[in-house]
Amino acid sequence: xxxxxxxxxxxxxxxxxxxxxxxxxxxxxxxxxxxxxxxxxxxxxxxxxxxxxxxxxxxxxxxxxxxxxxxxxxxxxxxxxxxxxxxxxxxxxxxxxxxxxxxxxxxxxxxxxxxxxxxxxxxxxxxxxxxxxxxxxxxxxxxxxxxxxxxxxxxxxxxxxxxxxxxxxxxxxxxxxxxxxxxxxxxxxxxxxxxxxxxxxxxxxxxxxxxxxxxxxxxxxxxxxxxxxxxxxxxxxxxxxxxxxxxxxxxxxxxxx
Amino acid sequence: xxxxxxxxxxxxxxxxxxxxxxxxxxxxxxxxxxxxxxxxxxxxxxxxxxxxxxxxxxxxxxxxxxxxxxxxxxxxxxxxxxxxxxxxxxxxxxxxxxxxxxxxxxxxxxxxxxxxxxxxxxxxxxxxxxxxxxxxxxxxxxxxxxxxxxxxxxxxxxxxxxxxxxxxxxxxxxxxxxxxxxxxxxxxxxxxxxxxxxxxxx
Numbered sequence: 001x002x003x004x005x006x007x008x009x010x011x012x013x014x015x016x017x018x019x020x021x022x023x024x025x026x027x028x029x030x031x032x033x034x035x036x037x038x039x040x041x042x043x044x045x046x047x048x049x050x051x052x053x054x055x056x057x058x059x060x061x062x063x064x065x066x067x068x069x070x071x072x073x074x075x076x077x078x079x080x081x082x083x084x085x086x087x088x089x090x091x092x093x094x095x096x097x098x099x100x101x102x103x104x105x106x107x108x109x110x111x112x113x114x115x116x117x118x119x120x121x122x123x124x125x126x127x128x129x130x131x132x133x134x135x136x137x138x139x140x141x142x143x144x145x146x147x148x149x150x151x152x153x154x155x156x157x158x159x160x161x162x163x164x165x166x167x168x169x170x171x172x173x174x175x176x177x178x179x180x181x182x183x184x185x186x187x188x189x190x191x192x193x194x195x196x197x198x199x200x201x202x203x204x205x206x207x208x209x210x211x212x213x214x215x216x217x218x219x220x221x222x223x224x225x226x227x228x229x230x231x232x233x234x235x236x237x238x239x240x241x242x243x244x245x246x247x248x249x250x251x252x253x254x255x256x257x
Numbered sequence: 258x259x260x261x262x263x264x265x266x267x268x269x270x271x272x273x274x275x276x277x278x279x280x281x282x283x284x285x286x287x288x289x290x291x292x293x294x295x296x297x298x299x300x301x302x303x304x305x306x307x308x309x310x311x312x313x314x315x316x317x318x319x320x321x322x323x324x325x326x327x328x329x330x331x332x333x334x335x336x337x338x339x340x341x342x343x344x345x346x347x348x349x350x351x352x353x354x355x356x357x358x359x360x361x362x363x364x365x366x367x368x369x370x371x372x373x374x375x376x377x378x379x380x381x382x383x384x385x386x387x388x389x390x391x392x393x394x395x396x397x398x399x400x401x402x403x404x405x406x407x408x409x410x411x412x413x414x415x416x417x418x419x420x421x422x423x424x425x426x427x428x429x430x431x432x433x434x435x436x437x438x439x440x441x442x443x444x445x446x447x448x449x450x451x452x453x454x455x456x457x458x459x
Contacts (some may be wrong), residue, residue, distance in 0.1 A: 059259070063262065063316050065318075069291050090311065090314065248423045
């Protein structure tokens with residue numbers, strides 16, 4: 001069902017940008033504008049918007065990662081490096097973590113943050129588009145993409161690219177906003193994200209449009225079952241998902257065999 | 258809300274803050290670097306996996322570790338005395354699988370934690386205030402312990418001598434011995450009675 005004010009893509013060259021329909025080739029730069037705008041206040045806004053719970057969602061992702069010393073990890077759309085910081089310690093000096101983001105501003109914030117924390121040596125920073133990853137085939141033991149897949153223009157293409165660079169036996173973890181399991185929660189969540197969230201964005205980051213886009217992009221993102229099917233269609237096996245906070249966020253896990 | 262992650266986040270934050278307050282802890286972390294230790298507490302539905310680097314990360318995963326310890330919270334308190342380790346294993350209060358050295362290094366990391374609280378407070382308040390605060394706190398602590406001890410004695414005397422609500426430990430011991438003696442006598446009497454009944458039956 002369409003949301004009020006939502007338009008549908010009329011051709012294969014068009015896609016969603018929140019509730020708007022835009023040319024596919026323009027979406028990446030529009031998303032980039034959003035993240036350029038919020039990069040400096042990204043961590044603060046995440047803490048404010050989720051009341052700190054995003055840290056627990058990310059911890060759960062790490063608990064499900066099965067990462068070991070010596071592993072190679074790709075943290076896609078890694079933003080300000082929350083996951084990469086922890087992976088860096090868990091893989092140790094013999095392992096490798098690649099923090100990749102399409103957005104240079106986010107990557108710079110992430111790099112500065114990790115260096116300030118003394119995390120050096122086993123972390124590389126790569127500006128990369130998830131749809132065409134610049135890495136060899138069968139390279140990573142683990143790929144994570146946290147709150148990034150919904151901003152990707154062609155999600156199937158991105159999943160195919162991730163499948164290619166993942167080692168056989170490796171796993172993909174997709175942490176993303178999803179569909180609340182309960183109707184009441186869904187209504188409260190709508191009220192919060194469409195009315196309160198842009199106001200917090202305006203107050204803290206002086207940018208309500210980016211947070212309006214955030215709320216809209218969450219609604220346009222595939223629900224739990226659809227994303228599970230998309231992962232399966234792109235070659236991933238044993239695909240499961242785990243709802244958190246009533247389905248507001250879901251962690252999808254798939255393996256390459 | 259993911260409850261296990263909330264718990265591990267709390268423990269991890271507290272543990273790393275404490276380790277950061279003790280500069281020598283970095284040296285004790287070196288033998289643990291890259292190791293993983295799992296603690297299965299009887300009271301907790303999920304395992305706690307300690308992953309060591311230049312700090313400690315706590316996970317709730319169930320992947321391969323270097324050492325696994327299974328115990329209860331009450332046994333955890335007894336572990337402060339490492340000489341009790343073998344006894345606790347014999348009594349099956351503690352199960353230890355894998356690399357013993359990892360468990361010992363972790364035990365040393367916690368046991369040898371030496372935090373100079375006065376020094377840390379002095380960074381915010383200055384030396385004089387920090388010293389005076391700790392001196393007052395120590396004095397208060399000793400006074401409180403002394404009063405608590407005295408209160409315990411008064412309570413015991415009142416309960417045993419004045420109100421006669423409870424018995425002296427020696428009296429309880431004597432009574433227990435008498436009960437044991439009576440139990441033995443009854444058992445012997447019962448056996449004798451049974452023997453006589455069997456003889457009469459023949």
